[in-house]
Amino acid sequence: MKITPTIRAELEQFLQQENMSLTQFGQIAGMNRGMVSAIVTGNKSMSVNQLDLITEAMGLPEGYYYDLFIENFIIDHPPNMRRIEPFLFRCAELDKLDAIRRVVGAIMDNLLYSPKLFEIAETLLAQGRNAAALILYEGVAEAEKYQHSERLAICQYRIFTIRVGDDQEKSYDAAVQFEPYIERLDEIDQLDALRALVNIYRSLRKWAKMDTFATALGNKAEIQYRIDLQRTKGEETKKPFYPPFVYWAFSQLIRAEVCEANKDFEKALLYTNTYADLSWVKDTDEITVKWKKQFKEWAIINTYLNKLLSGDTSVLADYVTYVSSRKDELLPALDIIVEAANRYHFDVDDILNQFEVEISSYLEEQKIESFYTQRFIEERIIHFSMELSVYYLTKGRFSDGFTFLLNCLAKSTLINNKSYIIKCVKLYDSYQEYATPETKVTYRNLIKEVEEDEA
Structure with a gap:
């Protein structure tokens, strides 16, 4: 049977080799003698901050004892989130992704820890530590895969957005994996999720999937627009990234693209004319005016495009001049x-x-x-x-x-x-x-x- 060494034993051995007292070591590490003594004797557990101070005082690289920390204080111990949370953040800072995986694997048998890990993942994502956040989202998603919870759907959404990148095969796989979870998101998040999904399939020229999800996006955006009209002015509610009519118009633009790809130019022109006329959007704020103008311009360009792809070369000179x-x-x-x-x-x-x-x-x-x-x-x-x-x-x-x-x-x-x-x-x-x-x-x-x- 293999005996796992302990950080305490490593520290004790270091003190003996260097012939150093607890007081001397404490001065180097920035810790008082009583704290060092309590750690060495095992009368006090250790925080990741204390471990970092000890590691630096021993002249070792940052994170040198993180694997031992997991062995000594996390695996086979009742999970203590006051110790685990700062440890996960520190691992993320040092890009110790394998250590994060070990911690997640050690504690995720218990669903009680899902909310906290999800919260940590959200913070890491906000900090731009996507790789570390991805591990936590995947851990929570795996633990909750039979729960049909909104948190599971959000995890899958985050996993999708993180995995999408330069590799188009992997981006496609990420999109397909995310598809079943869209309906579990709240109505506002669904708009942005569908837009992201459509854009992935657009970059891959997956016409059938583009049409399916653009149609869903248009329907949901129309419903949201009507709901917003019925709300009391000034009422505080969750908002999508864009006004609802933008998602609706975008869905019509995508459906026009699909028709053009399928050489159904007449139907494509119908969709184009549909999003060109946004006169029914009555708001006059700067964002609304900007988007109404943008879709009108796209409609002009795409009308030229439609005619050219159908074989009408008479529009070529005007098309070139316009763009x-x-x-x-x-x-x-x-x-x-x-x-x-x-x-x-x-x-x-x-x-x-x-x-x-x-x-x-x-x-x-x-x-x-x-x-x-x-x-x-x-x-x-x-x-x-x-x-x-x-x-x-x-x-x-x-x-x-x-x-x-x-x-x-x-x-x-x-x-x-x-x-x-x-x-x-x-x-x-x-x-x-x-x-x-x-x-x-x-x-x-x-x-x-x-x-x-x-x-």
């Missing part, structure tokens, strides 16, 4: 223009030359300041790269075509977008006979990265 002075809209517009050019086989060289500098900046920069989410922008850049590669390869401009194809493959590999990786491989296979030796080497290296990621 050229709107920085946030230029990338999506250029993407759609090249997609339409590939679909209907018309020339857009003059437009690409006109915005050559902007296109280069889109493809080179890792982060772009924009109204849109970074995930949306990343997906647009990848899709744009793919459309440009198709455009140039089809025209026999192989150098340009392979440049954009390799750019698309590199960015798709970086965020683990398997759909685009497969498209890049298929497109390369169709034109590989025109690839230069340098292009072939770069392509093989990128494919090697993909294979290593899959291993």
